[in-house]
Amino acid sequence: MQTNKPRDVQVLPIGTDTTVMRSRSWTRLRFEIEYALAKGTTANSYLIQGDKIALIDPPGETFTEIYLQALQQRFNIKDIDYVILGHVNPNRAATIKALLELAPQITFVCSNPGAINLRGALENQDLPILVKRGEETLDLGKGHNLQFIPTPNPRYPDQLCTYDPQTEILYSDKLFGAHICGDQVFDEGWETINEDRRYYFDCLMAPHARQIETTLDKLSDLPVRLYATGHGPLVRYGLIELTHAYRQWSQQQTSADTTVALIYASAYGNTATLAQAIARGITKAGVSVESINCEFADPEEIRNAVEKASGFVIGSPTLGGHAPTPVQTALGIVLSTATNNKLAGVFGSYGWSGEAVDLIEGKLKDAGYRFGFDTIRVKFKPNDTTLQLCEEAGTDFAQALKKAKKVRSQTVPASSVEQAVGRVVGSLCVLTAKQGGVSSGMLASWVSQASFNPPGLTIAVAKDRAVEPLTHSGNKFNLNILKEGNHLGLMKHFLKPFEPGQDRFAGVAAEEAENGSPLLTDALAYLECSVQTRMEAGDHWLVYATVENGKVLNQDGVTAVHHRKSGSHY
Numbered sequence: 001m002q003t004n005k006p007r008d009v010q011v012l013p014i015g016t017d018t019t020v021m022r023s024r025s026w027t028r029l030r031f032e033i034e035y036a037l038a039k040g041t042t043a044n045s046y047l048i049q050g051d052k053i054a055l056i057d058p059p060g061e062t063f064t065e066i067y068l069q070a071l072q073q074r075f076n077i078k079d080i081d082y083v084i085l086g087h088v089n090p091n092r093a094a095t096i097k098a099l100l101e102l103a104p105q106i107t108f109v110c111s112n113p114g115a116i117n118l119r120g121a122l123e124n125q126d127l128p129i130l131v132k133r134g135e136e137t138l139d140l141g142k143g144h145n146l147q148f149i150p151t152p153n154p155r156y157p158d159q160l161c162t163y164d165p166q167t168e169i170l171y172s173d174k175l176f177g178a179h180i181c182g183d184q185v186f187d188e189g190w191e192t193i194n195e196d197r198r199y200y201f202d203c204l205m206a207p208h209a210r211q212i213e214t215t216l217d218k219l220s221d222l223p224v225r226l227y228a229t230g231h232g233p234l235v236r237y238g239l240i241e242l243t244h245a246y247r248q249w250s251q252q253q254t255s256a257d258t259t260v261a262l263i264y265a266s267a268y269g270n271t272a273t274l275a276q277a278i279a280r281g282i283t284k285a286g287v288s289v290e291s292i293n294c295e296f297a298d299p300e301e302i303r304n305a306v307e308k309a310s311g312f313v314i315g316s317p318t319l320g321g322h323a324p325t326p327v328q329t330a331l332g333i334v335l336s337t338a339t340n341n342k343l344a345g346v347f348g349s350y351g352w353s354g355e356a357v358d359l360i361e362g363k364l365k366d367a368g369y370r371f372g373f374d375t376i377r378v379k380f381k382p383n384d385t386t387l388q389l390c391e392e393a394g395t396d397f398a399q400a401l402k403k404a405k406k407v408r409s410q411t412v413p414a415s416s417v418e419q420a421v422g423r424v425v426g427s428l429c430v431l432t433a434k435q436g437g438v439s440s441g442m443l444a445s446w447v448s449q450a451s452f453n454p455p456g457l458t459i460a461v462a463k464d465r466a467v468e469p470l471t472h473s474g475n476k477f478n479l480n481i482l483k484e485g486n487h488l489g490l491m492k493h494f495l496k497p498f499e500p501g502q503d504r505f506a507g508v509a510a511e512e513a514e515n516g517s518p519l520l521t522d523a524l525a526y527l528e529c530s531v532q533t534r535m536e537a538g539d540h541w542l543v544y545a546t547v548e549n550g551k552v553l554n555q556d557g558v559t560a561v562h563h564r565k566s567g568s569h570y
């Protein structure tokens with residue numbers, strides 16, 4: 001981690017009349033769960049110089065000075081006509097105020113909820129603002145006739161994407177970003193940042209996956225060449241894959257059978273930060289979250305979410321000795337909707353007295369709800385420790401729900417696939433695969449179960465193995481688990497060197513499984529597998545495969561295990 005580098009602004013032309021300015025922080029920016037991987041981040045701002053000049057998303061106040069310097073070196077700030085805001089963050093107020101001092105003629109462009117936030121943040125009700133609801137365009141000249149797509153969600157109810165048909169760039173605000181800082185402006189070699197993108201999605205998008213699906217639908221008709229994101233690398237090379245991944249990850253959330261309704265309000269963002277950490281803890285444990293910002297949700301939406309959910313969590317700040325009115329209304333809906341077998345949780349940020357949290361907890365206790373975690377009270381802004389507490393509380397909550405569900409469905413017997421997977425642990429196996437005319441087999445003892453749902457396992461395959469080319473993503477293979485007692489013959493057979501092209505199955509009892517790969521009929525069990533992904537692990541590939549079919553061939557036998565003398569070579 002390059003923690004000693006100073007913050008700076010990286011500037012690069014990215015399209016006709018268009019420049020990106022990436023304000024870079026090499027260290028963790030602030031205490032929010034989304035920054036927990038601590039890889040720094042960039043706050044990306046964009047400049048479009050048509051006949052009119054528009055600036056998109058100036059950064060927060062930690063960058064105000066260096067950002068204005070970078071702008072001033074390139075053009076006259078006094079010439080800016082528009083500042084477009086993908087969302088309004090109180091943290092941006094300092095930069096916006098500084099811009100206004102230099103260029104008082106600026107007109108702001110944002111969504112309707114954005115305009116309300118902006119007027120509040122700048123304490124100026126008379127700001128010139130063009131409110132964009134979706135149909136209106138903004139012509140900057142030279143072909144930059146900007147379109148606007150409101151993409152609200154509970155965390156950013158004012159989010160607005162901007163599309164420039166001249167450059168086919170979509171300014172996607174929070175969408176498709178990642179919190180990583182580096183010299184790379186675009187996402188070439190994007191596979192290496194997949195994990196960061198997924199983490200960012202899990203923190204910021206997963207708790208409102210339903211709205212993300214709506215957003216993806218809205219954006220699907222636009223011919224986009226580049227996602228100009230609010231954070232991290234701009235998405236050019238992996239654009240199709242990332243869009244597809246967002247769809248898939250959202251669907252995983254919306255189709256989950258256990259959900260938690262996470263209902264909150266937050267005037268200054270602190271309770272929202274706690275909500276995000278709790279949501280992360282819940283989704284991490286495989287339970288989905290439907291988050292609801294009750295300031296922007298109608299009663300029907302709250303009622304539906306609570307009815308559908310197995311549990312609910314309510315968060316509120318204390319303002320003037322009370323919970324804000326939208327929270328009180330939501331609490332009323334919850335009390336009249338949620339049967340008291342649903343699990344409950346309460347959290348909130350406060351300053352000195354914290355009556356809101358006490359009130360909510362008291363009412364839920366009186367109504368007889370069980371609590372999935374001890375009520376969380378955080379004074380003002382959360383820090384590292386309180387965020388971790390929230391995340392762990394979320395995970396506990398989800399685990400309690402899963403446990404309750406398991407108790408209800410305990411009588412389901414193990415399927416034949418599950419029984420066969422159960423033979424895998426520590427086992428000695430032969431991996432067999434066939435593609436076209438090529439078949440191959442390899443003795444494998446570095447096999448481990450990796451997931452329950454779907455059933456999946458990992459196998460370490462040495463990079464120099466003949467079978468290696470048959471274990472790429474999408475390939476099918478069989479894993480034949482050997483039986484103690486008759487394994488030595490098969491083990492010796494598959495350990496002996498083969499000539500290139502030699503039939504590896506000559507003299508071995510084998511038939512073809514449904515997936516076309518050889519099945520060793522003397523094995524204890526076999527699994528038909530499909531490779532999902534693989535990771536480079538030194539001189540091996542660690543292959544993750546899901547099990548699509550499988551069977552125990554010998555019910556009385558036990559799994560053969562290979563006891564090695566050394567971990568350096570088998």
Ligand SMILES: Cc1cc2nc3c(=O)[nH]c(=O)nc-3n(C[C@H](O)[C@H](O)[C@H](O)COP(=O)(O)O)c2cc1C
Pocket residue numbers: 265266267268269270271272316317318319320321322349350351352353354355379380381
């Ligand atoms: C106008 C105002 C009134 C407040 N009243 C109270 C109060 O009565 N009791 C209390 O404990 N904190 C009070 N606070 C502190 C807030 O609860 C605290 O700032 C909290 O972090 C806000 O959470 P939020 O960022 O989610 O809105 C008040 C803050 C403001 C700005």
